Amino acid sequence: MESFDFNSNGYKVKKVFKSKKERYDDPEQQAEALYAKENGLPAPVKKHNSAEEAKAAAINSRNRSKSTSDLKPSAAKPKTSNVKADRKARSRGVSGCYSKKDGNRFEYGLDDYVNQKEDVIDESDVEDGGDLSEDYIDYVYSFDVEKVHGALKEYFNNGSVECALADLTVLLFDRESKSRMAKEVMRCSLDYDQGRVVQGYKLLCALLDEGHLSDRNVLSAIEDLLLELEEIIHDMPKARGFLGTLIAKLISDGVIGRIAFDDITSKLNHSRQAMSCALEVYMYLNNKALLKGKFEDCGAYAPLEVLRDQMEKILREFLLSGDADEVSERLKELHALHFHHELVYLVGFYALDRMRDTTMEKLAGLLKHLLNTGYLLESCIEPGFLRLFKELPDLVIDIPAAYSLCDVWVKKCKKSGLISDGLTEKLPKNSTRRNRTLSEGADGKFQYIDAAGEAMLVA
Template identity: 25%
Template sequence: CMVSTTQLLLNSHADRHDLSDSFVSGEEDNGGSLLSNKNINNEINGNWLSSSSNSIHEARLKAKAKRRLRKNSSRDSGRGDSLSDNGDAVRGTAVAPTSPKSKLLDRKSRLGKGRGLPKKGGAGGKGVWGRSGEVYGPEEVDEKDPNYDEAQENCVYETVAPPLEEKDFEKTVSPIVQEYFEHGDTNEVAELLAELNLGPMRSEVPSLAVSLALEAKASHRELTSRLLADLCGSVLSRSDMESSFDKLLRELPDLVLDTPGAPQLVGQFIARAVSDQILSKSYIESYKGRVGCQYTRAALDRAAVLLKMTMGGLRIDNQWGAGGGQRPVMQLVKEMNLLLKEYILSGDIKEAERCLRDLEVPHFHHEFVYEAIVMVLESKGDKTFKMVLQLLKALSASSSITVDQMRRGYERVYMDIAEINIDVPRAYFILEQFVDQSFNTGVIDVKIRDLCPCRGRKRFVSEGDGGVVKLESY
């Protein structure tokens, strides 16, 4: 056994050496013919049935030929040696090697070129949107499509708001009007109303705005008149305005319960609307002879009287007799001067206090104090001096004018006294007297009194008078 095993190993080594030499030297044909004449059915599932040297030699030749075939097919793409169908080794045949399955379906370039970009610029393949920035043309409708509907071919789709119902009208429009009373921007109100589909409720907007203004301040009524003038034409028509005021006149018996002066106020709104040309001039005349309610008659009479007064020069836009923080400063100053002059003539402190409160400018009351003191400095006699002092005392006691506004008014006079003294030579002397009297009556405190300026140069009488100071010459 040992002898046969050793002999087998030696034969194996010799055979390997002979096989390599035979293929290199071009003796493949002899080996191929030798393999074809041998019976190679001695291998089952990789196990050798015989251990003879011839069987081992034949198997090794076949395995080496297969390895060479695989190597040449992948490297030379068909060039070199190959095996025929019966296992014969053939050199230089034109049999194309079969590629692996993974490389057969691979569509990548094998040249090693390319920039790594997607194929077709990302515009091809399943489930893609196409190349970025690509604009598609109009899609042609296939009339043979079973889902084709001729009625939908020229359809236009748009967002439509449902008409506003009557139960939702007041709670939708009232916040818009209330917010307008704060900012006073009519353009914003017009945009908000345009977004709503008012439908038949369009004519209810003016009546709702006027009803809210009746319970508000005088400045809010002025803003309401401006709102109606700006909405007419862009959002509302003149027929909407007329039907809305007709409704207000019919509802006057109910409005009087909450606002006793509703007939007069509605009459003022009608007169202002006629003046702003949102109501026709014949609107009041159309009610003659067919008015049975006393409140409606009072409102129309008030409107007719105001329109007749406009012929004499009265401006309808000043009918509310109030200002507000949105009015120009010069107009507020003018109204305060008129208020003071009316008080000097009438002497009615309560009426002056009411008018000042109706101006609705508590942050601007220091201007009223300034104008009142300047009026005292420019006046002649003691009447204006005493009446202005009484007015400031009453306004300070009722807190109509706060301590801060009173202090600012006095300080403004202190700063301008040098210029006032140019036109009024006795301004320093009168101011000192007025400040002392204001302190004694409790209008101002000691700090404001001590800030009162005085002239630096004091004039004396002649030496024969004993050097007494002339108080009137300060």
């Protein structure tokens, strides 16, 4: 059934438009639209009553055309099981709300919108399969010299290569940092003595073996050190000789090539110190025996067995010469303050082993001299005596009167002021063997009295 509109200038107008959008306020425009629709022609443009309506319509049309042009046609979405739940959520007005209301359950914006202006990372900026470009790495990271020096200082004190690798490898992030790491390891190795050069060489080889550094990084570090050698010598007077031995060792072991080192030296003809260092390198390469002697374990970096043998030699020479000053100089050359408690133990062992009162007096005087001159730390006295007390059950096998001899030794040390009353009380009194009664023989050697009352040699 057809419907008519009588509100437009008294004319009867047939309603043929289904939606309110298709209606026109002007009857003439509506008639034109009806004619166009019946004949398949484009509909006339709807006129607006005011400038504000025209402006609003233009803005809506522009926004609508802009949004549709940015949209990328996508394939039809498959029907999923949560469509009903999404529809319910949208009917509640949750979608598009602020985060406190919807709990971040929905994303803002259109689901099928694709941003065609996303930043694309150039693959050429990524080095070695990494995720960051070099420019970004240089901006974010910086080589922390203080952390490197702290890790190296700790390594030179404890000698643990594993701990040093764990501390240093986290500071490597690009080629420049690797070259600087090799340079700092070599530079810090040039200070103090040859033993530190040996430690630096071991750490450098560990970094190379693990793949953290390459021979190119080492060559770059050597070139920089040779260029700065004149300034380094002001702080480290022996740096040139130590650097020469280190470079010669690297070339001798095949870490770097001799031809590559020749290329570096050819660029440094203007530097007198660099050329002198290069001459020392070639001298060590021509004399492998001398180079081998430079990299033997020595000083505080030697194994404990080597240090123990050196201390035993020092004590044997002292028992022959009685020169306490010579012992002081020899201990100073060892640079083994951390192992001086072993010297205190060895002095006590020799006092028990020689079994002579004069020997005990001489050895007690030696400890007192070393303590007064500062070559022996007071903190090493107690650990050395406690170890001697602990070893008494084993010493009894070779020295039957070890407990009695140790009692005499402790009393002499207490009399000279070496030990305190508290340490004296820690001497074991009861042993698995019966106590021996000691007496001094005609030649000054201690003897013990057996059950029959006869004097017998202690050992």
